[in-house]
Amino acid sequence: MTITVIRRAEWVIRWEGGRHVYGRDMDIVFDESGILHIGPGWTGTADTEVSGRGRLIMPGLVNIHCHSGDEPLAKGLFDDTGTPQLWGNALYEFSTLIDSDDDAKSACQTLMLSELLASGVTSCLDIAGDHPSWQPLAAESGMRVWLAPGFRQARWRLTEAKALEYDWDEAAGNDARAAAFQTLDRVAEDGTGRLTGVVAPSQIDTCKPDFLAAALDEARRRGLRLTVHAAQTMAEVTELMRRHGKGPIPLLDEIGVLGPDVILGHGICLDHHPLTRDRTANDLTVLAESRTNIAHCPATFARSGQGMESLGRYLRAGVNLGIGTDTIPFNMLEEMREAIIQSRCRSGDFADVTTADVFTVATTGGATALGREDLGRLYPGAAADIVSVDLGAPSMRPVHDPLRSLVFAAAERAVRDVWVAGRQVLVDGRATGLDTQGALAEIDAAQSRAKRIAENQRGHSFDSIAPRSLETLA
Numbered sequence: 001m002t003i004t005v006i007r008r009a010e011w012v013i014r015w016e017g018g019r020h021v022y023g024r025d026m027d028i029v030f031d032e033s034g035i036l037h038i039g040p041g042w043t044g045t046a047d048t049e050v051s052g053r054g055r056l057i058m059p060g061l062v063n064i065h066c067h068s069g070d071e072p073l074a075k076g077l078f079d080d081t082g083t084p085q086l087w088g089n090a091l092y093e094f095s096t097l098i099d100s101d102d103d104a105k106s107a108c109q110t111l112m113l114s115e116l117l118a119s120g121v122t123s124c125l126d127i128a129g130d131h132p133s134w135q136p137l138a139a140e141s142g143m144r145v146w147l148a149p150g151f152r153q154a155r156w157r158l159t160e161a162k163a164l165e166y167d168w169d170e171a172a173g174n175d176a177r178a179a180a181f182q183t184l185d186r187v188a189e190d191g192t193g194r195l196t197g198v199v200a201p202s203q204i205d206t207c208k209p210d211f212l213a214a215a216l217d218e219a220r221r222r223g224l225r226l227t228v229h230a231a232q233t234m235a236e237v238t239e240l241m242r243r244h245g246k247g248p249i250p251l252l253d254e255i256g257v258l259g260p261d262v263i264l265g266h267g268i269c270l271d272h273h274p275l276t277r278d279r280t281a282n283d284l285t286v287l288a289e290s291r292t293n294i295a296h297c298p299a300t301f302a303r304s305g306q307g308m309e310s311l312g313r314y315l316r317a318g319v320n321l322g323i324g325t326d327t328i329p330f331n332m333l334e335e336m337r338e339a340i341i342q343s344r345c346r347s348g349d350f351a352d353v354t355t356a357d358v359f360t361v362a363t364t365g366g367a368t369a370l371g372r373e374d375l376g377r378l379y380p381g382a383a384a385d386i387v388s389v390d391l392g393a394p395s396m397r398p399v400h401d402p403l404r405s406l407v408f409a410a411a412e413r414a415v416r417d418v419w420v421a422g423r424q425v426l427v428d429g430r431a432t433g434l435d436t437q438g439a440l441a442e443i444d445a446a447q448s449r450a451k452r453i454a455e456n457q458r459g460h461s462f463d464s465i466a467p468r469s470l471e472t473l474a
């Protein structure tokens, strides 16, 4: 074991009395087994000494919802595009157009993991399709990664009138589920101690109720979490109402797919949301009482003008939430800023959530969702997942409150060094276990290939599918 000491850190966010608190001028001592000491004047031995002057030392962030598969390829394509008939969402008509081929998947995953590490993420839950480099790259990144191979029984299809239809293929669903469980068998053999499987039926509307319930049974048999997209759009809620006469949360409650081991992706369109037709407000109580977790991903939905009504209302109801970046940008600190600002704007209440609330959601909230009380907080005995922030970065200064400087102004520009399980995996902003430059060399050509496939599918040019933000003149 290699003992590292961060000596005399100017500011530390440590865990005491069940909450994050600031400390000043402290030594943080850790090895691969975890944090050994936080406090002034460590006099024990150390293999590596790092100066903490001019640094904020904080726990690694926990991202409980992201997709490495093809989301990086969608950068710049659909930010101004949506389907008016489907509440303006781009998900069903446009996002599904872009698929990565096998060559692109590794580049997409490398870029996602690099960006996450650079924004202080030490744990992430990646919902994607398996490919040969998926597990190896996750291991080599040095992060803690929850690998969630998605599977489903139906695909979305839009009619000419832009109605959302479902092409069901239960045999294909069974095959996809069997392949996902094979992947999970392989993840269970991981020797790094940093990879964990998650059972991931993709969406509540693309899986039948008995299929979802069976997936949770299997997750529990394996001792794994289950994650599923639910209450993410009004198109989904409308479809569930048509099929079952009830919205996503009452449906999941009825079939027993709620609980502390369940993470619902997004959980936006609950019965209290102004867009839903319901005139009730029971869903938050059901989620809180069942201790079901919500992965809150504000940025991607805000781009299509939608979002959770009030993050503060969920917290006050006692619902456990974590933050997810979902799509691009994979910037956890920007996502936290969005979470605060979106919630204040949408609720119309500046006091709806505080910086401390959102920091707690992005750290211990996510850790609770993953069932890991040793993550997202710094105390002797916790995992050594640590982020060092440069207080001297121009975007951080002046530093009255380092967390506010980081979240509201600097974001990843001030993140310098990251350790996961006591090993340094980000050095001066660069991910040491990932070939980020190599992935960047691949990604432009990969996006061009994906656009060409979309053009062939639609039979017209990409510029007419989703025009650029500005007209291009010769």
Ligand SMILES: [Zn+2]
Binding pocket: 065, 066, 067, 229, 265, 326
């Ligand atoms: Zn998602």
